Amino acid sequence: MVRDMSIFFRRRRRQKEQDDKEQKKQPSSKGNAEKDKDKNKDDEKANKHAEEWEKELSKSTDYQKKDYINRKTGKKFIFTFIPTLVEEKVLDNNALPPLLEEEFLKIIDVKKLLPIADVEVSSDTKKIAQKLLDGYVLLTLEEDTREFAFFSAKKTVVRSVTSPEIEFSVIGPKEAFVESIGDNLNMVRTRLPVKELIIEEYTVGKLSRTKVAVIYIDGITNKEIINTVKQRIDDIVKDEIADSSYFTQLIADNGNSPFPQLLDSERPDRVASSLAEGKVAIIVDGSPHALIGPTSLTEFFNAFEDYFLNWILATFIRMIRLFAVVFSIMITPLYVAVVTHHYELIPKDLLVTLVASRRVVPFPPVLEALFLEVTIELLREAGARLPTKVGQTIGIVGGIVIGTASVEAGLTSNVLLIFIALSALASFTTPVYQMSNTIRLLRFPFLFMAEIWGILGMTIAFSFLIAHLLRLTSLGLPYMEPVFPLRLHDFKDALFRLPFSSQSKRPTFLRTGDSSRFSKDKAKKKKDIDE
Amino acid sequence: MQQSIPESLKISPFMAAFVVVSMQIGIGVLGFQRIISKDAGYDAWMSVIGAGLAVHIIVWMMYKICEGVDGDVMAANIFVFGKTIGNSINTLFIIYFTMTCLTLLSGLIEVIRTWMFLSMHPIFFASVYLLLGIYIVNGGFRTVVGISLFGIVVPAYLLFSFLAPIRYGDFTNLLPIFDHTPVQMLKGAYNMTLTYLGYGVLLFIYPFIKKPKESKKWVHIGLTATMIFYTLLAVITFAYFPISLLQKSIWATLEMWKIVKLPFIERFEYLGLANWALIILPNVAISLWVASRVAKRVYHISQRKAVLFIAAVVLICVLMLDSRERINIFHDLQAKAGFILAFIYTPFLYILLLIKKKVNAK
Numbered sequence: 090m091v092r093d094m095s096i097f098f099r100r101r102r103r104q105k106e107q108d109d110k111e112q113k114k115q116p117s118s119k120g121n122a123e124k125d126k127d128k129n130k131d132d133e134k135a136n137k138h139a140e141e142w143e144k145e146l147s148k149s150t151d152y153q154k155k156d157y158i159n160r161k162t163g164k165k166f167i168f169t170f171i172p173t174l175v176e177e178k179v180l181d182n183n184a185l186p187p188l189l190e191e192e193f194l195k196i197i198d199v200k201k202l203l204p205i206a207d208v209e210v211s212s213d214t215k216k217i218a219q220k221l222l223d224g225y226v227l228l229t230l231e232e233d234t235r236e237f238a239f240f241s242a243k244k245t246v247v248r249s250v251t252s253p254e255i256e257f258s259v260i261g262p263k264e265a266f267v268e269s270i271g272d273n274l275n276m277v278r279t280r281l282p283v284k285e286l287i288i289e290e291y292t293v294g295k296l297s298r299t300k301v302a303v304i305y306i307d308g309i310t311n312k313e314i315i316n317t318v319k320q321r322i323d324d325i326v327k328d329e330i331a332d333s334s335y336f337t338q339l340i341a342d343n344g345n346s347p348f349p350q351l352l353d354s355e356r357p358d359r360v361a362s363s364l365a366e367g368k369v370a371i372i373v374d375g376s377p378h379a380l381i382g383p384t385s386l387t388e389f390f391n392a393f394e395d396y397f398l399n400w401i402l403a404t405f406i407r408m409i410r411l412f413a414v415v416f417s418i419m420i421t422p423l424y425v426a427v428v429t430h431h432y433e434l435i436p437k438d439l440l441v442t443l444v445a446s447r448r449v450v451p452f453p454p455v456l457e458a459l460f461l462e463v464t465i466e467l468l469r470e471a472g473a474r475l476p477t478k479v480g481q482t483i484g485i486v487g488g489i490v491i492g493t494a495s496v497e498a499g500l501t502s503n504v505l506l507i508f509i510a511l512s513a514l515a516s517f518t519t520p521v522y523q524m525s526n527t528i529r530l531l532r533f534p535f536l537f538m539a540e541i542w543g544i545l546g547m548t549i550a551f552s553f554l555i556a557h558l559l560r561l562t563s564l565g566l567p568y569m570e571p572v573f574p575l576r577l578h579d580f581k582d583a584l585f586r587l588p589f590s591s592q593s594k595r596p597t598f599l600r601t602g603d604s605s606r607f608s609k610d611k612a613k614k615k616k617d618i619d620e
Numbered sequence: 621m622q623q624s625i626p627e628s629l630k631i632s633p634f635m636a637a638f639v640v641v642s643m644q645i646g647i648g649v650l651g652f653q654r655i656i657s658k659d660a661g662y663d664a665w666m667s668v669i670g671a672g673l674a675v676h677i678i679v680w681m682m683y684k685i686c687e688g689v690d691g692d693v694m695a696a697n698i699f700v701f702g703k704t705i706g707n708s709i710n711t712l713f714i715i716y717f718t719m720t721c722l723t724l725l726s727g728l729i730e731v732i733r734t735w736m737f738l739s740m741h742p743i744f745f746a747s748v749y750l751l752l753g754i755y756i757v758n759g760g761f762r763t764v765v766g767i768s769l770f771g772i773v774v775p776a777y778l779l780f781s782f783l784a785p786i787r788y789g790d791f792t793n794l795l796p797i798f799d800h801t802p803v804q805m806l807k808g809a810y811n812m813t814l815t816y817l818g819y820g821v822l823l824f825i826y827p828f829i830k831k832p833k834e835s836k837k838w839v840h841i842g843l844t845a846t847m848i849f850y851t852l853l854a855v856i857t858f859a860y861f862p863i864s865l866l867q868k869s870i871w872a873t874l875e876m877w878k879i880v881k882l883p884f885i886e887r888f889e890y891l892g893l894a895n896w897a898l899i900i901l902p903n904v905a906i907s908l909w910v911a912s913r914v915a916k917r918v919y920h921i922s923q924r925k926a927v928l929f930i931a932a933v934v935l936i937c938v939l940m941l942d943s944r945e946r947i948n949i950f951h952d953l954q955a956k957a958g959f960i961l962a963f964i965y966t967p968f969l970y971i972l973l974l975i976k977k978k979v980n981a982k
Contacts, residue, residue: 430737436886542745544894545736552752552767552901559766560759573766574632 142218146171156231157185161192165231170242174224179205179242184226196236199228207241245269250276253355255522258394265355270300270374273357277304277370277379280361285309291322299330300374304360309367311600314383317564318369333376337523342562347530349523350563352384359393367601369564383564383599385571387583390414392520395586403586411584413515418531420508421458422539422547428454430543446502455540457501461509462532464491469513469529570598625827631765633835637842639825640679642768642902643818644846647727650896652815652850653857653872660808662793662863663800665854667808672847674809675816678962679843681970682819683836686826688973693823694917700972710918713824714930716957717911722934723954724903725749726941728896735874735893746938749897749904750931756905757912757927761828764902764909771902775895779849781888782856784880789859813963814955815850818903819843820962824910908934 146152151173158165166188168180187202200208207225212235217227224243250272253265266273274288285307293299301322305315321340330336333353341350351371354360355378360370363381371380390410395403427434428443435443450457468487472480492510496503512532519525531554538546561568571579579596581587593609595601631639656664682693689696693713698706728749729742756763800808822839829835857872860879869875873892880888912926919926941947 431887431890433887434885434890436884439884542737542740544890545732545897548894548897549748549752552898553755555770556752556756556759556763556767559756559763559770567762569766573769574762575634575769 146218146221157189159191159193160189162194164194167229167231169221169227169229170225171221174222174244175226175242176244180226184240184242188228196228196230196233196238199238203240205240205242207239209239210236211239212236245271247272256354256356256359256393256520258392258397261394261397262356262358264357266357266372266377266379268375268377270302270372273372273377273379274302274304276357277360277364277372280357281306281364286364289319291319293322293325293327294330295328297329297331301330301336302372304364304370304372306364306367308602309365309595310369311367311602314369314564314566314599318371318382321564322371330373331375333371333373333378333380334523336371336373336380342565343560346557346561347527348386348558348561348568349389349521349527350382350384350561350568352381352388352521353378353523354381354393355379356393362393362396365606367595367599383562383566384568385563385566385583385598386558386568387571389521389524390519391582391586400586400588407584407586410518410520413518414528417512417515417528418535419547420512421462421505421532422535422550423544424505424508425454425458425536426539426543426547429540434544443502443504446504449499450502451499454505455536457505458509458536461495461501461505462536464495465509465513466529566598571596574598627830629761630828630830631762631825633829633831634838635765635769636822636825636829636835637838638768638772639765639902639906640819640822640839641842641846642771642899643821643906644816644843645772645849646724646818646900646903647731647896648815649850649853650731650873651869651871652812653854653861654866654869655811656808656815656854657858657863657866658808659804659811660800661804662858663797663805664808664812665794665851665858666797667805668812668851668854669847670805671809671812671816672843672850674813674963675819675847676840676843678966679819679822679839681966682822683826683832685966685970685973686823686832688977692826693969694914696823696969696973700969700976707918710914713914714911714918716954716961717907717914718930718933719950719954719957721753721904721907721911721930722937722941723951724900724907725934726938726947727951728900729938730944730947731871731874731893731896734871735889742938742942743935746935749901750908750935752901753904753908754927754931756901757909758924761825761909764905767905768902771899775899778892778895781877781880781892782853785856785860785876788879789856791855791859793859793862794855810959812850813959816846817955817958817962820958820966821906821910824913 149171151171153172154167154169156165156167168184170180183204187204188199191202193199193202197210200210216239217237220239221227224241225239226242228238228240247267247269250264250267252263256265264276266276278286278288283306287305287307289303291301291303293301303315303318303322318340325336325339327335327339330339337349337351337353338344343350352363354363357379360372360379360381364370368381368383371382373380391407392410395407398406428447432440447454447457452460464487468484468491471483471487475483488510492506495501496506516525516528519528534553535547535550538550540546542549558569559567559573567574570576571583576597578594579598581591582596590609593606595604595606597604653664656667660667685696686692689699694706694710697709700706701709725746726742729740729745732745733740733742756767819839826832853873857866857876860876861869861872866872874889877889877892878887882888885891908927908930911930912923915921915926915930916923941950
């Protein structure tokens with residue numbers, strides 16, 4: 090095969106040399122000669138380039154060049170391709186029959202013959218290597234190698250669309266993104282079939298050449314936000330992008346923050362609804378998670394299922410979730426603070442219960458708490474790394490056996506065990522995985538501060554947290570919105586989920602081109618009694 | 621007259637009120653009752669209202685000054701006094717706000733050491749707290765304002781705790797009304813103005829407010845809210861304490877909290893005190909921000925460096941203020957400086973500005 094290719098190029102070179110000689114024999118007008126010279130130079134360069142890619146590609150064993158002969162003209166034509174990237178069926182069923190049976194003389198005729206949409210005729214050798222790597226087949230005629238044709242026969246390995254696993258909902262659509270960018274874009278487009286939906290594609294990464302699509306609705310999404318996203322994507326220098334989560338980190342406003350600054354979602358319905366709000370979505374090829382921005386802290390505690398439920402229920406569940414987060418972060422540090430520093434803080438009866446449960450524990454409260462917290466973290470980490478079925482067993486073993494045993498052994502108090510188990514449970518209510526990881530981490534600084542200065546230390550830790558959150562931005566917009574800057578209008582879909590009839594305006598902080606979603610008067614119109 | 625502030629860094633007029641109010645509510649709330657009743661007795665609640673009204677007039681003047689030069693007080697100083705004298709006065713502001721920061725921090729540390737951690741060494745707490753302040757100031761003015769909002773909204777639940785002492789209060793303590801001479805009342809009002817201090821930041825944040833005219837309304841509403849809060853707190857305290865006991869209570873508010881009983885919290889003052897760290901935080905952050913901003917404008921150094929330097933100075937001074945007497949002397953000094961700035965310097969500057977404008981017009 091290697092030899093085949095080199096012969097092909099040697100022949101090409103020879104042909105060119107002949108051409109050169111002919112030109113020398115017949116000097117045309119001066120201008121023409123100069124042009125030809127330039128052309129020759131270009132040709133030489135291209136040739137050199139072509140040989141280089143050929144040399145590189147032929148090092149791999151999955152590189153093929155095959156000769157075929159047309160039955161009518163008896164001419165030879167050659168397919169060059171990378172079989173691991175190419176769907177053989179396309180070659181066998183679509184490309185070969187017409188090329189073998191029908192008469193064709195020039196490469197340009199191939200366009201008419203092939204029943205394939207993506208056929209390109211070119212003479213630019215620089216393109217060859219990239220096209221081959223994108224799953225194209227190169228078609229050349231033996232006689233004239235200057236022009237050649239490409240046609241797409243890309244083989245894509247994709248799994249079929251499944252139901253969402255991380256953002257599962259009991260009711261509502263059961264479709265989740267897959268790894269193929271084409272399928273993902275299809276799922277978004279079918280949900281928003283308007284001409285204003287704009288998809289812009291970029292290629293990022295010197296090695297992975299990952300395709301990235303930026304999606305927004307023209308006229309609704311703020312131009313500045315779109316430009317920010319484009320600018321940040323242009324600025325990415327990383328050579329390899331494996332997943333959209335790389336993007337979250339690479340284009341985040343503050344890379345040194347444990348808080349996710351872009352919302353990731355595996356639900357096409359959530360992406361479509363965010364786009365309708367005036368946000369930008371980023372879909373990365375090879376990743377089943379789309380990114381949505383700009384986002385705010387409160388959005389990470391909203392499950393998309395909130396919108397499938399009645400607003401009263403949804404608001405109630407949101408409140409429970411927010412309470413769970415605060416509880417999950419604060420309860421263990423509070424225990425440590427009270428037991429270490431402020432036993433006067435709690436009433437006597439409660440203190441008796443606490444002391445009784447701690448009577449045999451030989452450690453200071455902070456070590457006791459750390460021991461249990463670390464155990465829980467270990468269980469969680471082990472559960473995440475192990476296959477599902479083994480993971481469940483680990484959960485049971487850890488939760489029941491270690492917990493009970495450590496209380497019986499007198500290493501921990503059972504009150505603390507209840508608190509820690511509850512706080513672990515509460516941390517699972519956060520609908521966005523990335524955020525629940527952050528909450529896992531936040532508990533520890535609070536724990537240390539509680540050990541040093543009790544509830545005063547917790548206040549200091551809380552202040553640091555607030556200050557950090559106030560400094561954060563998501564694509565240039567404040568992260569703490571609508572709490573700060575205070576926008577009372579945006580509370581309608583932040584801490585609460587008010588009925589759809591009062592959601593007639595898009596979030597103010599997005600500064601959308603068209604702030605009105607629908608006519609409010611019409612939605613709120615009520616009939617009088619007995620009419 | 622000065623470089624304009626980018627629109628994206630400005631705050632809404634509504635938020636200006638939060639900055640002013642959070643600066644007004646500081647360490648004073650914990651123990652102002654004893655000081656105001658020293659002279660005016662239990663008629664002091666009227667002094668509170670009187671002083672509150674006086675503050676409204678001063679704030680009105682401050683707005684006039686800023687509107688006059690369409691900038692902050694530093695611009696006004698330079699406009700009125702020329703560059704050399706103006707900048708010298710501006711330098712005094714750096715010292716004043718560094719002192720403010722120091723007063724608040726040392727006050728907070730003193731309360732904590734008295735009520736919570738007897739053996740806590742000031743250096744650790746002060747370092748952590750100042751680091752927090754630097755972190756906030758480094759986030760820019762918007763972060764400072766955000767902390768002001770949180771410093772008011774989060775601890776707002778403490779207001780309910782003041783309802784508990786009402787049940788045990790004896791409101792006949794306040795009778796008879798007008799039992800004191802006007803001079804005594806004025807003295808009480810003078811002492812109250814020290815607790816009210818903090819609205820002076822308006823002179824510095826003015827260029828950062830989006831529609832300054834609209835903010836007037838909010839700031840005055842904020843000032844009224846503070847006045848009502850202080851008046852009610854004074855009345856509740858006077859009802860709760862007999863006057864002889866109040867004269868011995870340095871931290872009357874904290875002592876009142878002892879009566880709060882909840883099914884899961886026995887000593888409420890601990891919770892209140894921990895929250896006070898959050899209430900003082902905007903004060904420290906704002907004064908650090910103002911001091912460093914003035915330093916930046918006057919000496920053309922980067923604000924990041926200025927903050928670090930000022931925080932270092934505060935830290936060293938906190939270590940020197942290690943006894944009750946020294947803290948008292950220092951707090952009095954700071955309060956006097958604040959009084960002079962608010963009630964003497966501000967009207968003086970206002971009048972000079974008017975004269976200068978008239979002269980220039982001719």
